[in-house]
Amino acid sequence: MLATIQSAVVVGVTGHSVSVEVHVSNGLPGYTLVGLPDASCRESRDRVRAAILSSGLKWPAKRVTINLAPTELRKHGASLDLPIALAILAASEQIPPDSLRHVGAVGELGLDGSVRAVPGLVCLADAISSTELIVPVEGARQAAVVRPGAVRSVEHLRPLVAALAGDEPVPSIVEPDPTGPVSEACTADLRHVRGQPMARWALEVAAAGGHHILLVGPPGAGKTMLASRLVGLLPPLANSRAIETTRVHSAAGLEVPSTGLIRTPPFRAPHHGASFVSMVGGGSSSLRPGEISCAHGGVLFLDELGEFPVSVLDSLRQPLEEGVVRVSRAARSATMPADFLLVAAMNPCPCGQGGTGGTCRCSDAARARYSRRLSGPLLDRFGIRVEVKPPDPSLLLDGPNEETSVEVAARVCSARQKANERGVRCNALLAHGQLETVAPLTAGAKNLLRVMLEEGQLTGRGLRQVRVLALTLADLDDDREPGKPLDVDVLHAAVGLRGVPASVFGEAA
Amino acid sequence: MTGRNQQIGRWGEDLAARWYLEHGFDVVEQNWTVNEGELDLIAIDRDSSTVVFCEVKTRTSSRFGTGAEAVTKTKQRQVRKVAMLWLQQHNERFNDIRFDVASVDGDGDVNLIEGCF
Numbered sequence: 212m213l214a215t216i217q218s219a220v221v222v223g224v225t226g227h228s229v230s231v232e233v234h235v236s237n238g239l240p241g242y243t244l245v246g247l248p249d250a251s252c253r254e255s256r257d258r259v260r261a262a263i264l265s266s267g268l269k270w271p272a273k274r275v276t277i278n279l280a281p282t283e284l285r286k287h288g289a290s291l292d293l294p295i296a297l298a299i300l301a302a303s304e305q306i307p308p309d310s311l312r313h314v315g316a317v318g319e320l321g322l323d324g325s326v327r328a329v330p331g332l333v334c335l336a337d338a339i340s341s342t343e344l345i346v347p348v349e350g351a352r353q354a355a356v357v358r359p360g361a362v363r364s365v366e367h368l369r370p371l372v373a374a375l376a377g378d379e380p381v382p383s384i385v386e387p388d389p390t391g392p393v394s395e396a397c398t399a400d401l402r403h404v405r406g407q408p409m410a411r412w413a414l415e416v417a418a419a420g421g422h423h424i425l426l427v428g429p430p431g432a433g434k435t436m437l438a439s440r441l442v443g444l445l446p447p448l449a450n451s452r453a454i455e456t457t458r459v460h461s462a463a464g465l466e467v468p469s470t471g472l473i474r475t476p477p478f479r480a481p482h483h484g485a486s487f488v489s490m491v492g493g494g495s496s497s498l499r500p501g502e503i504s505c506a507h508g509g510v511l512f513l514d515e516l517g518e519f520p521v522s523v524l525d526s527l528r529q530p531l532e533e534g535v536v537r538v539s540r541a542a543r544s545a546t547m548p549a550d551f552l553l554v555a556a557m558n559p560c561p562c563g564q565g566g567t568g569g570t571c572r573c574s575d576a577a578r579a580r581y582s583r584r585l586s587g588p589l590l591d592r593f594g595i596r597v598e599v600k601p602p603d604p605s606l607l608l609d610g611p612n613e614e615t616s617v618e619v620a621a622r623v624c625s626a627r628q629k630a631n632e633r634g635v636r637c638n639a640l641l642a643h644g645q646l647e648t649v650a651p652l653t654a655g656a657k658n659l660l661r662v663m664l665e666e667g668q669l670t671g672r673g674l675r676q677v678r679v680l681a682l683t684l685a686d687l688d689d690d691r692e693p694g695k696p697l698d699v700d701v702l703h704a705a706v707g708l709r710g711v712p713a714s715v716f717g718e719a720a
Numbered sequence: 721m722t723g724r725n726q727q728i729g730r731w732g733e734d735l736a737a738r739w740y741l742e743h744g745f746d747v748v749e750q751n752w753t754v755n756e757g758e759l760d761l762i763a764i765d766r767d768s769s770t771v772v773f774c775e776v777k778t779r780t781s782s783r784f785g786t787g788a789e790a791v792t793k794t795k796q797r798q799v800r801k802v803a804m805l806w807l808q809q810h811n812e813r814f815n816d817i818r819f820d821v822a823s824v825d826g827d828g829d830v831n832l833i834e835g836c837f
Contacts, residue, residue, distance in 0.1 A: 239821060239836045240789045272786050274836075 212236075214301035214308050217315035218294040219338040220286050221331035223498045223538065223545025224462045226338025230280045231291060233298035238274030246279030249287045249496060258289070258320045259296045266324035266369040271303040285496045285542065290329035293318035293345065293368075300372060310375040315341035324368040330464035331497075333357055333457055345371065345382075352470050353457055355387035388471045389450065401440045401616040406602030410437050413597040413708055415619050418444035419626035420683030421637030422594030422676075423531065423553040425516070430563045432599045434556035435514055441554055442478040442510045443616040444623050455548050456508040463500045476509030479551075483518040491526050492538045498545045501538075503530055506551035516555040517584045524589055527553070531592050555593070557585075594639060594676045596709045626686040629693070638683045643675065650682040651696040659699055663706070673709075681705040732778025732787075732824035733760050739822065739830045745772065749806070757802045761822070769815040773803045780826040787823035788833060796837045 214233050219226040242256050263270050277295060279286050294316040301308045317335045319327040328349035329335070336344055336354035344361045346354050351364035362385045365371045373379040404411060410426065414437055417424040424441075426434040448456060453472040460467050460477070467473060481490060481502040488494045492501035503511060513519060530536045534550035560578045564570040573581075590596075603610075630638050633649050641649065652660070660677070663669040669677065681701045685691055688701075737747045745763035752759045761774040775795065777787030784790075799819060807817075823831040 237836075238833060239791055240786065272789065 212302045212304060212308065214298040214311060216294045216298045216301070216311045217339050217341045218291055218317055219315075219335040220284070220288065220290065221334045221462050221497055222284075222543055223492070224331075224334055224458050224500055224504070224547050225545060226331070226334040226336070227284055228338045228340065229284070229286060229291065231294040231298050232278040232280060233295070233302040234276045234278075235271050235299070235302040236274050236276070240272045240274065242275045242277075244277045244279075246277075246282045247285045248279060248291075249285055251288055252279075252286045252291060255289060255292045255295055255320075258292050258322060259299065261322040262292070262320040262324040262368055263296055263299065265322060266367070266372065268300060268305055268369075268372060269303065271299065273303070275299060275302075287496050288329065289319035289327075290317045290331075290335065292320040293326055296320060296368060297345075297371075297375070306372055306375045307377075310377075313342045314345060314375075315339035315343070316345040318345070318347045318365075320368065326365050326367060326371075331458075331462040333454075333461040333467075336362065337458075349469075350461065350467065351385045352388040353461065353467060353472060355385040356389050356454065356457075356472060359387045360384060389453070390471045390474070399436075399439045399443060399616075401443065401619055402613045404433060404436055404440060405610045405613055406606030407433055407437065407599065410597055410599045411613070411619075413595050414441055415444065415623060416680070416683055416687065416708060417441065417552065417554070417595050418620075418623045419637070419687055420594070420630070420680065421552060421639035422680060422683065423592055423639075424555070424595040424597070425590075425593040426554070426556045426597060426599050427559050428556075428599030429558060429601060432601045434599050437599065438510075438512045438514070438554045438556055439478065439480075440616060441512075441552070442476050444620045445476040445509065445552070446620070446624050446627060447474045448472075448476060448508050452508045459500050459504045459507050459548060462497075463505055465505060473508075477506055478510045478512065479503075479506040480512040480514060483513070483515045485519070485523065487520070487523050487526060490523050491530075491536055492545070492547055493540060496542070498538050498540065498543065500547050501536070501549075503527065503536060503549040503551060504547040507548045509551060511551040511553050513553070513555045516557040517581055521584060521586070524584075525586055528588055528592065553593070556599075559598075591670065591672050594680055594709065622687060625689075626683065629686045638679050638686070641679055641682075646675065646678055646682075650678055650685075652678070652702075653696045653698045655699045656697055656702045659702055676709070677702065677705045680708060684708075728778050728780060729776070731828075732822070733776045735824050735828055735830050736761055736774060736776045736822035736832070737763075739832055740772070740774070752802075752806060754802060754805055756805060757798045759799065759802050759806060762806065764814075769813075770818055771807075771814045771816070772818045772820050773799060773806075774820040774822055774832075775799055776822045776824065778824040782825070786831075787825070788821050788831070791821050791837075800837075 212235050216231050218231050219228050244253055260270055300306045301311050317329055319329050321327055326347045328347045332350040333353045337357045345363050348364045348366055351362055355362040363382045364385050365382055374381045428434050453474055457472045479502050490501045492504055530549040535546050536549040537546045560573045561581050562572045635641055681697045684701050684704050740747050740763040745765050747763045749762040759773055760776040763772045777790050779787045818835045819837050821833045821836050
């Protein structure tokens with residue numbers, strides 16, 4: 212007997228549909244699995260056999276041939292266990308072969324027949340075109356968001372088989388749950404950061420305009436503390452981005468909320484020992500998403516930026532421009548979303564005291580070598596570069612309570628609202644041509660920029676960034692009437708927000 | 721091998737031989753033994769000029785799986801090798817050569833898998 216069922220495997224963050232064909236015929240009892248399975252997939256034989264037997268069903272004492280089509284796609288992981296088991300049961304006539312015609316399935320099987328979660332379920336659900344889809348309980352509600360009205364979840368093989376045979380009611384359709392917990396995990400509040408008015412302001416601007424931010428300062432000044440607060444200032448993820456982020460986290464095997472989509476912007480802080488592949492993605496045959504994709508929709512925090520390998524840092528340049536990363540290997544390639552807000556922190560020099568004057572113990576050569584680790588093009592992509600000075604001791608000990616994250620987030624939200632009215636999610640995404648109409652300059656402001664360009668203090672890219680940054684500053688200023696041309700004051704403030712590290716590194720803004 | 725197991729094996733081979741006789745075959749050898757191994761049954765269908773080398777496995781209980789499951793790849797290779805020796809020693813021409821497995825259970829039911837390797 213022949214039986215076929217639809218399933219899928221994940222490559223990158225995209226599911227690829229796979230059809231599982233099982234042929235059970237007379238002959239010496241045996242089990243052949245073909246169709247380019249990798250080791251973890253080939254091991255399904257022992258799991259499936261044990262699961263079928265412990266569910267009180269029969270393992271056919273016949274010749275079992277399994278084909279995973281299309282054969283040129285490498286199949287990996289245990290997500291094909293459940294479809295293989297169902298197809299074997301159908302081919303050995305323990306469930307009606309017709310019952311699988313409109314059914315797709317994914318799930319890993321335990322030896323006791325339990326159906327376990329698989330990584331990338333959201334991506335897999337998307338790829339299976341059958342009218343009904345059987346998935347593990349964990350992640351079923353997310354899968355239901357991309358396939359509303361099609362998803363049924365099961366905990367164990369036995370009740371599923373009984374349902375397919377018509378002996379028991381079929382498990383009910385899982386209701387999609389697009390909500391999700393917002394910001395509850397964010398315990399780091401901005402009110403704990405005392406005595407850093409400039410850096411706090413820079414953080415607010417970064418969140419409002421979506422500008423990448425570089426914090427430079429001596430050890431202990433509060434760079435890491437500030438950076439971890441940024442994610443609490445961002446608005447919750449909108450629908451389409453919540454789905455994208457959930458897909459990435461699901462494919463990467465990260466924890467996704469038990470119900471609903473990921474609504475809290477993710478915060479990823481890879482250590483500077485991170486390898487190229489762990490940052491960008493790739494590795495196994497499934498092309499796992501890297502840290503930059505896991506930070507999609509949220510914040511990627513690179514602490515000790517100068518300690519990251521140069522190759523890793525320069526690999527960020529293309530994703531920073533395009534918001535996606537393309538991972539290509541000989542056998543396959545994948546495009547994964549990687550649209551994140553980059554926050555980096557570093558010391559001004561190897562000893563860390565360079566910015567505070569007089570106490571630096573580094574030679575000129577050591578300082579030059581340290582600052583050279585950051586390529587100009589990467590440095591150029593930080594819209595905001597501020598120095599974080601050690602805070603005033605009296606403010607640290609008994610200063611007044613600072614503003615909370617919630618208050619700042621409200622201002623960020625209203626600024627982003629203004630960006631939305633211009634047709635973009637945040638100002639940093641404004642196209643070149645749009646600037647003239649949405650952010651006109653006064654005559655004085657034009658003069659200021661002309662002088663800076665002529666003196667070499669500003670590059671072409673820098674010019675655009677200063678204008679966008681000035682626009683964000685204008686958006687954050689509630690007293691300002693909308694549509695008014697940007698004047699000298701706001702441009703000065705914008706230049707100030709990206710000037711400080713230039714004084715440290717001695718480079719043009 | 722204990723005497724009891726040999727007896728069971730002998731009983732199973734006799735049942736398998738009867739199956740071939742009932743299905744129009746001549747059973748030409750039973751337990752043909754050379755240094756390289758043994759063939760349980762050799763049967764010939766004169767009509768289609770087919771020679772069948774049959775491995776008989778008898779199991780009185782299915783506690784350790786059916787008899788057919790006990791025919792491993794190694795056993796299959798060995799049967800092929802011994803079959804070649806038999807063919808060399810018998811100057812007879814056949815149109816077809818077939819390898820069967822007869823799985824005999826405790827009730828004496830013969831499950832014959834034709835041409836299975």
